[in-house]
Amino acid sequence: MIAEELFARLLAEQVVSNGLGASAAQRDRLLTVWATLGSIYLLDGSGEVMIDRDDGGLHPADESDRELAYVQAARRFPELRHLMPQRPAAAETCPRCRGVGELIFNNGVNRACCPDCNTRGWVPVARP
Structure with a gap:
């Protein structure tokens, strides 16, 4: 879902702090796309979204959280605009x-x- 070269470049450019989600992002080669109080939204190269919550574990995103992560990824990284949900004509x-x-x-x-x-x-x- 994300070109391998693009994902590798975004990972290399990612500045990761020592805060919540930093160890998972570095260890599992995940791109941090959004953070809230207690949750870090992380994206892998295939487009899967994982959430690092306060409990310290990685959890797969549900449909709503995945959509939120895609929108935020597209806003933060213009190269990932293709992940944004497409607006239906009737919306x-x-x-x-x-x-x-x-x-x-x-x-x-x-x-x-x-x-x-x-x-x-x-x-x-x-x-x-």
């Missing part, structure tokens, strides 16, 4: 974040992922 711009995918607080100082669209910026049209 609507998310009314909560107005298509940005993030909620912005305190005059832009703080940001959070929009829970309504899972950071995509769009939502499927509700069917009656």
Whole structure:
């Protein structure tokens, strides 16, 4: 899902701290794509997403977490845009974040992922 040369370059460029997720990223050759309080979202070369949680173990991502990781990976690494979920023709711009995918607080100082669209910026049209 990710070209081998591209993934190797991104791994080499990755700056890994000694914080949560650092040992798993280095040991298992995983790319850190997103971090929240208590969770690090990691991507392998095949496109699989693993989450390093506070309990110290790696866990496979569920569909929602995988989508969040793909969106964040595409934002952080433009070369990974192909991972972004494709917006269906019938989708609507998310009314909560107005298509940005993030909620912005305190005059832009703080940001959070929009829970309504899972950071995509769009939502499927509700069917009656």
